[in-house]
Amino acid sequence: MIKFESPDLVMITLHPIGKSTEDNLAFLNHPECRMVLTATMEYYTIIGFNPPWIGYFAKYNDEIVGSGGYKGKPVDNKIEIAYGTFPAYQRKGIGTAICKALVELAIEADPGLIITARTLPENNYSTKILQKNNFLLLGMIWDEDDGDVWEWQYQK
Numbered sequence: 001m002i003k004f005e006s007p008d009l010v011m012i013t014l015h016p017i018g019k020s021t022e023d024n025l026a027f028l029n030h031p032e033c034r035m036v037l038t039a040t041m042e043y044y045t046i047i048g049f050n051p052p053w054i055g056y057f058a059k060y061n062d063e064i065v066g067s068g069g070y071k072g073k074p075v076d077n078k079i080e081i082a083y084g085t086f087p088a089y090q091r092k093g094i095g096t097a098i099c100k101a102l103v104e105l106a107i108e109a110d111p112g113l114i115i116t117a118r119t120l121p122e123n124n125y126s127t128k129i130l131q132k133n134n135f136l137l138l139g140m141i142w143d144e145d146d147g148d149v150w151e152w153q154y155q156k
Helices: 021-027 031-047 094-109 125-132
Strands: 002-005 011-016 055-060 063-070 078-085 114-119 135-143 147-154
Touching: 011 094, 021 031, 031 055, 031 063, 055 094, 063 094, 078 094, 094 114, 094 125, 114 125, 114 135, 125 135, 125 147
Parallel strands: 078 114
Antiparallel strands: 002 011, 011 055, 055 063, 063 078, 114 147, 135 147
8 A cells, every 4th residue: 555645635545456356356346447457457467567567556545446557567667557446526626646656656766757647639627637746748649559649748
């Protein structure tokens, strides 16, 4: 468990998503976690299980409120983050806190990393979250999974 506080003063904790069902028993009874667990464990078979470059559940006030993680281990000194907030907790600063926690964890693991994120090419809540966390829009790029996306980079 790792504690973080966002610019909106929301305190969250990150809880690692393990590589097997047995590693994740604490999350199995939460309906919104099941889909994330399945997708994350399947993703580990593609990218590997390389802590801290894994997925995490975010807790706020002892409730699981969302998830986030890294899209694999660093490549060419670069890491990409991804995050999401469960619907009941959106627009409350939780997404901002998850993003900040992922940035801080990456910096703690390797201060020289370039931290990136990708969004749909439109202004939305995710772009606002990145801007609050000191990310700069670099421009449009092609993502093999998502097509045309905006790429963002954290500014230290």
